[in-house]
Amino acid sequence: SRPRRRVNPGFQAQLKLYEAMGCAVDTGSVLYKRYRLEMLSQRFSEPQDLPREVFAVDPTTICQTLNTEVLYRCRKCRRALFRSSSILSHMEGMGPTAFAHKRITESARLSGNGQEKCTSYFIEPVQWVEPALLGVMEGQLLCPKCTSKLGSFSWRGDQCSCGRWVTPAFQIHKSRVDEVRTLPVGNFQTAKT
Secondary structure, eight states: OOTTOOOOHHHHHHHHHHHHTTSSOOTTSHHHHHHHHHHHHHHOSSOSSOOGGGSBOOGGGSOOOSOOSOEEEETTTOOEEEEGGGBOOOOOOOGGGGGGGGOOOHHHHHTOSSOOSOOEEEBOOBGGGHHHHTTOSEEEEEOTTTOOEEEEEETTOEEOTTSOEESSEEEEEGGGEEEEEEEEETTEEEEEO
C-alpha cells in the first residue's frame, strides 16, 4: 500500500536461487554451495569454527567404487585432493580488460587468442583444507602430503584469470593437479590421466 516499500534484495536473491534449483533445496547443487560459502564469508570476520557441512569429503576417505566422477590429484605426489563435484563454476569474466588496474600491455591483450581463459579451479573447501582456514582470512593451499603449493584461498575473494571476481575463493591452479578419470574395462577399472 505504501509506494516506498520494497522487497528485501537478499530475499529476492534467495527466491531466484530457489527457482534456479527447480523449486527445491538441493544441497549438492553448485549454486547452493556457492551461496552457502558467500553467506559464511559475510558472517565471519575471521573464521574460527566453521560448520562441518561446509567441507566436502576428502577423496582419500571414500572407498573407491565404480564412480564416473573425475578425481584431481597433486601433480607432484599423486595424493587425491578433490572430486569434480567440488568444483564451483563461475561466469566467465571480461578477460584482460578486467585487469586494467595492472596496466597490461596491448601485446599481452592480443596474445590471449583462443587460449583457455580460466587457469584455476575454484572449489568448495575440502576436509584436508580445514586446518589452513581456521583463524585466517587468506593464505596458501598446500598439498597435505608433500606440502607443494597448489593455490590460495581468500574469504574476501580473488580474481580469476578470466577476469571474474569470485567470493570466497578457494583457488587450485590447473597446472598443479592432474585430472584422473576412471574408465571401466571389462571387470577391471583403469585410471586415465
